[in-house]
Amino acid sequence: MLAPSADHSPSPEPGDDVLARTTAGVIAGERAGRLSVFRGIPYAAPPVGKLRFASPRPPAPWNGVREAKAFAPESLQPIIPGSSEDSLYANVWTPGTAPDTLRPVLVYIHGGGWMVGGGSLPVYDGARLADRGDLVVVTFNYRLGAFGFGLHEEYADPETGDFADWGLQDQAALLRWVHANAAAFGGDPGNITVAGTSAGGASTWQLALQPELRPIIRRIVPISACHVWDPSTSLTPADSRRAYEIIADRLGTTVAGLREVPAAALSAAWEEVFGGLPGGREVGSGREFRGPVVDGRRMTAFDWELPTPDVPIMAIHTRTEGSFYTGPCPPQPTPTPRPTDAAELREAVRGVLDKGSAKVTDELVDACLAAYREAAEADGLPQDPLSLWTEIWGDALFRYQIVRLSERHAREGGTPQYVMEFAHPVRAPHHGTPHEATSPFLFGTYADTEAIAATYPVPPSTPLFHDGPAERAVSETFMDLVAAFARGEVPAAPAAPEWPVFDPERPSTLVLGGERIAGIAPTSKARQLRFWDESGWVPRP
Template sequence: MSDTTVNDQRPPQPASRVGRRAFLAGAAATAVLAAAPAATARTRAPVPAPSRTPSRAPGTAPTGGTVVRTTAGSVRGERAGALTVFRGVPYARPPIGPLRFASPRPPVPWSGVRDATAFSPISVQHTGTGGSEDSLYANVWTPDTAGRRPVLVYIHGGGWQLGAGSLPTYDGARLAGRGDLVVITFNYRLGAFGWGLHEDFLDAETGSAANWGLQDQVALVRWVHANAEAFGGDSGNITVCGTSAGGSSTWQLALLPELRGAIRRIVPISAAHAWTPAIGLTPDDARTAYELVAKDLGRTVRGLREVPALALRDSWQKVFAGSPTTRPVASGREYRGPVLDGRWMRGFDWELPTPTVPMMVVNTRTEGSFWTGPTPPGPPPTPVPTDEASLRAAVRGVLLKGAVEVSDARVEACVNAYRAAAAAEGLPQDPRSIWTEVWGDGLFRYQIVRLSERHARRGTSAQYVMDFSHPVRAPWFGTPHEATSKFLFGTHALPENVEQFGDGPLERQVSDEFIDLVSSFARDGVPGSAAVPEWPVFSPDRPTTLTLGGERVARLVTTPKSRQLRHWDDGDWVPRP
């Protein structure tokens, strides 16, 4: 394998569907443990609680452990209960120096055995002092390095600005053990380093000048496809799953021609489907943003490869500080995700054909309560509205995330439509609840549901749709955006999660059912679990949406809260697929 060209990471064409699968390492393991019998989704052996930190510092040479050979060299992981875990395995060369704003390159091969028992640094975040540009590493949890298990690649969210595959919530132990899967998490470039466009960053080898974080994700999938057998995975059975920005990425990766045959299925969860001006910069605004940063730092755009990472990060943040109504660019008003570049992002999801692979599409019942609850992420939160005037001000703030101007009439129409829908469905009508539903539907649930409906009409692959509805604990409320990850990974009981998400018998059952549904879908494309009714392929006009969570655990319904979504059909605020 060349270490200078991204093309060498492309997966081989699938010559055979039986036998030769190569998921994460290409060659068979040089040392493997005895294979255990595979469990079914309904009868899983107990697995250990997620381990929060590696037991060795980076760079130390562990004794024992399990050694496998990847395409770049051998790595040693460690046994943790019933699993073997590999942390910090390079899937691409560090994008530093001249490789900042360049397409990812394959990792430089090494000799000997590389320690893979400690997580790598996280990518540079849009806030704080931690993180590193040298962050393109993967983490693997496997029941056994022998065999050919389904592979689940998980793409973390964080608005394309935050997050890491090593966060405790994404510990893959429970999911890999109960699901009998090989589970992969990883880091990709964030913020100004990963999601933008400027021709002065043109990569002469690949012809690309944009969306480096998306390119990192492509490189990871190629690496997974090329390296399956060493970790006990099946390169012909890779499911890509992600939440929020990661959910959006699963959809975009499934549309790329070069990954056709490498991705078998996708599980987009609470996907933040990109559109401008709310969730993505226009190409012109992306160019302007880098030019403003270069001027601020006294450099040319090309010279931005040479400035300290945090200086670049901070200057980029200045461009997008404050209200979107006062910024020098009109797009990227809420998030700066992928930019239309004609290569990696050929169009927004609502403009492009629907994916041709089987899908399990998930949204949460109240996506917006992630931001309107007592501990929202990001900058200082908007005060919770308590009366009609403050409700209209809060709704205007949401609408200004996706439009340069918002009239009083539009605000009034939105409030009235949501209040009428809540009254018709017996839902709360207080100002905070109305504000929450507008936020979650406008930026998330509307496109998720409408794209699912479009796939039901036009798609050629099976699609299963879930409304995840397990309620969080007071003072939090509803089922917020990103609640899913705590139950998919079985990490709801971690100290940082348990107060909000709980750890009672019902929470454990919901987590088990969610894991079983995803793992069975990853195994053969048909989701099933012991306490879940037979789940049919999605049809919008029949009870085919699976509601998971709450005292009844699971039931089939027609699309929940469809009245609320009709408000967006009649306007031009969010694109209609």
Template structure:
């Protein structure tokens, strides 16, 4: 779940340049300007090297005023030429100064505005609470250039404004009353489909990728029938597949949460549309602050993603069939080290355990993210299972390593792998599975959750970009910068670009990669001891604990 302390400048919405046609607009806007006619009006981007870049292009109307808690509306048309050279603010969130409600904008990198290239839409992560498509780590230039792709990033509504449910917030036009951020993502895909050709993209060849919360979104969107003609294939990376009480609110708890907010502000639930956005965000953060067992609301104990509403999410991923589009599923080797490393994202991080007693309490803290009452018998069974698996596989058994593995498997890798195995047995489309194994620099350890994004976008060596996106100081680089890292990044880009182009991941730096089959070595291990190799997915033995623990649903 990527975090950020970056600040994006507020864009000027229009240049004020009135044009009679593209040539007049180009001359008025100046050299290096590239004009594109979108469905809502003309935008002026910039030619930078071998790419044209468009920033802050509206894909929906601002979700403010009466449109707060409403389904996204089409962008408001404009006359003249709209400046598209500056990023829009990120969606309202507690950690980025300048973020705000008026945030439904897209960014496009394209080699040229003519032609018909594959389109890669990337959905940022951040636990459905933070993040933005304009963060520097997601700069699409290198990926668009190397892969000959049209790359699109964007913002969507977050937190209380993006993911929740209450029938009194029903949209009078659509009847929808939940999951506004997921609705934004669907609106973005419809906008991309309608406007891809203007940016040099093929509207019939759209691949959706994303990491963490964004990885889960790729899966959820692919299950929506109305997007079946738009989404050609998906790349879920470290997907945080939601379930309650860990990463989603129950409908009842969501209703209670909005009613508690309404009481706090002495208004009704619909009246929350009139509460200042910053005050609403702060109250939501306070409602879910502190330890899970101390909150008024019992679910949403770690994150608060989409709520089962019968429309945008009919059920959790583990309860539904897998998507019927080609899938390239990625997980990191050590998902949990994002949380147990020296710079974890939690406001009050748990100190790393150093002995058996501290490990017991640390593991109990992990298990409390998905269960109201955790017995020490379950804690001990979990530690024993992981220690035995580590011994059998020749892996470290120190408290920090065991805690890291338990955390990463519980929230991410268990459901990722079990869903991949189920798709291999029952799915109707080809699937490839990648284990990303490129290690970080000390004092960071392992291959953390979200270590993939800097290598997919080629920004791993930009220490300022990494520090602006991850909870690490710029003075302590997260990644090495050498021939190995360059080769891993280029191979990752090549594989995803090939998958986006024709549905088969391949590249000069990778061996032949077979469709995933749990019964044979078919996982591509990218990074680590070698650049790329096919092997059996590592650390499967330790996943067996979750099959029978009753802690997380088994897909």
């Protein structure tokens, strides 16, 4: 049962709906085992009409009891039917509690390249994590694509002055809502941990750097964080302005008038601007993804330019981030065929480097391949075209900045940091440990083939993960480690060794999955990362 609401209303009797009093009104959830579950709770007003491209506003209060038993639509995006602009809703899984036993709160931010995804996708079902970890688990949606991540001064909000990164603003609004309402769900408003994967992992870092949220966020768990930089994963302010001006012209209106055009038409026009290969577009940045734009307000600079967050950190990456993109079912609309020989590999690597530079020379391609071949030989790793391409892709877009920022925090940060390499392999014909392989194990949904197929580019007929004792042990260990961290403890689990604070000079990375459930090791594949130090292709933190 939930803790009584702030006005000390009586708790519901067994068999009744489960009630909670939020700051906007009373909601009715439902029981699921020993948990209470609330779905589709408004944490902000619908960002439609005049509120398109505006800072999030509080939800309108209601009288009576509002049902919170069904997920809201995901934020408007091209790949999920039924997605909607009206999407700013949260979901809560919570163990029954008494008022004097408030539990840690874990807020999870979904990934999807700032373009797709949703907190209500079945792979993020919070029941198992909330139950095993004894946590209050919160997921939610935030604005995506053209509606969530761009910049134009004509959209300056008269109340806040903000004119960019509305999806990041939504995330901040969600955290303020959680802080104000945690106790109504049996959660401790003074103990909120923020976790997320990919775009969501980067968001945990960015939010922890915002001064206004520092009193709310106690610690972060950035998983496979896609730390943004231009021109690869963020638009320059000039290119963002240009993009809105292009689509306004195509739709026969002004930039301000884009608030009034049909949402589907605006979304489609944005997708057209960024369709095709980067070299053929009208704007040069945002070449792979289009995450937060540096606006001098919410984003004062990129992560690599700023101090690391002043909160405890559990930083996680997968062993082969790139195999999400080089596997048999890549997510790209026009995927690069798997290279089978040296010539094809060379062009595939050029394609990766094109994601971060408008000018990729033959010398850069050759140097990259030579460095990775040499490192693979020294480490006894495969040197076939698919393996080399996979490592280059994953390091370039993800692992390099994750590791280097962890190293910087170890040198300069003032809070404890724990680094994990998630290494549990997928099933053939998939390979390695791909980007986003972590979420099904954190949430315990790895065996749900339909849930996986709804989130990952895989058909249900070819399961992504095995389902056996090893997978269960890895999942439970992952949950235990994160739950201990969320309680403010040193991360620990029965199947894991003692996990030291990260020190780049000694073995201190926890490797989860693979031949054994968990072990401590040095940073893996360090030689490969040296190429990016020297090439200047990606900024070095």
